[in-house]
Amino acid sequence: MRRHEWVPLEVIIKKSKLPEKDVLYRLKRLNKFGFINRSIYGYAVSFAGYDALAINALYKKGILKAIGNKLGVGKEGDVYLVLLNNDKETVLKFHKHGKTCFTRGKRYREYLADKHHISWLYVSRLSAETEYKILNELFPLVKIPEPIAWNRHAIILGKVNGEELKRIDLSKFMSKEEINNLFWNIFEEIKKAYKIGYIHGDLSEFNILFDGEDFVIIDWPQAIYKEHPEADFYLKRDIENLVRYFKKYKINLPSVDELIQKIKE
Template identity: 40%
Template structure:
């Protein structure tokens, strides 16, 4: 279910204490033992059980009885900690509606000093082992919950957006990050696959120019397609950067070619543009 602003507002300070304790203890335990959690929260047995019951009803915590009674923080609880921290710091005033769902993220409208976008990273929920093998930011720990993989994914994207935006690449402006959540500027546009362009050659050239700027700054998108290019009637925006790699990456040539091939094939099939992948790669790498 989508994240509920009302549920976050209604969380009691003891429930936040439990969520924070679980977050910290899950760096050590797959399932946090009940006695360890109680010692960490300093709550009475009855109080802790009542608060855990509420958190489990809201799908923020789950429990197990094998091989012992233990608890895990799950995505909704982790999201709640991040959103609450952004509210406390003044970045957010209100959480709006869900406007996008990807393979590894959810995107919400929000209010801060103006209209914002909140992107919640949720890496590896269905295929964590594949993520562990294919993402360079996953450390070689024996125990690395997907919650923390999502935090690292958000850090990767925030780093990219910060550098690219300062370097003149047309990307959303990153505003703040907490755990697995990024607050960024709202783009009043549509994904490329949702529109029919009047001047496809101009848009194509603008995308290539932005990819070239990103390459010079040390960034290859690594997941480029018509689904993460946006147009707002005036300019192009490149979104979704958590999987970026450097041009020095061992597989950089292959991954860049895949990105460019996706772009060329889309514009060729839909608009009849005749650029080849090799021509565009030469433009991007200079």
């Protein structure tokens, strides 16, 4: 699929080194399971098929033992609770670009300038790889999920307790002073990430999990390096989102520009 959007049957027969009738039999079964799609041009792996390949690889490596409930369906992918071979409960996040929304996928076009067709498969894999690499650079210095493993478009992350800030009304159980402290603690993490070199790029109340005491900043695939030409734009947007959320609780905060100044100093 690196070369074709739809892989012609002849190519599959050649690559598989199997007789045509065996290839047809297997393709039919894969199609029945929903692991591949078919068109007049040939065959293509489906998201379910790509999921199965990643799960199989993580299982064979002796990392993954069992898959549990779906935790959330995010903008770009699905997150499941999983059990590792060492009995640790963690999460498996599948990156799925091009499934429902392509806006973030656009950001990958610069990597793909030399490719004729932008395959969702390639973009999803690249996105998972990028998030895994960035998490490795930031963990454990910044409060983010622990990166555990990566295969294709899937990454395994430490399980974080709590819910998205979006779904919590802080004023119900926290004083203004405590909410103010929470803001500054989150701000401190953004500052640390910036010092290491990264701007989150999609920071909002959807990507901060909070359990009533502690928080973790999730969802880093679109993070950009601070030397990126558009870095200031994304940093400003992140800070604006954070300030907008906390302003709801009527706490006193410096201006966005002052906060950006503090991050850069």
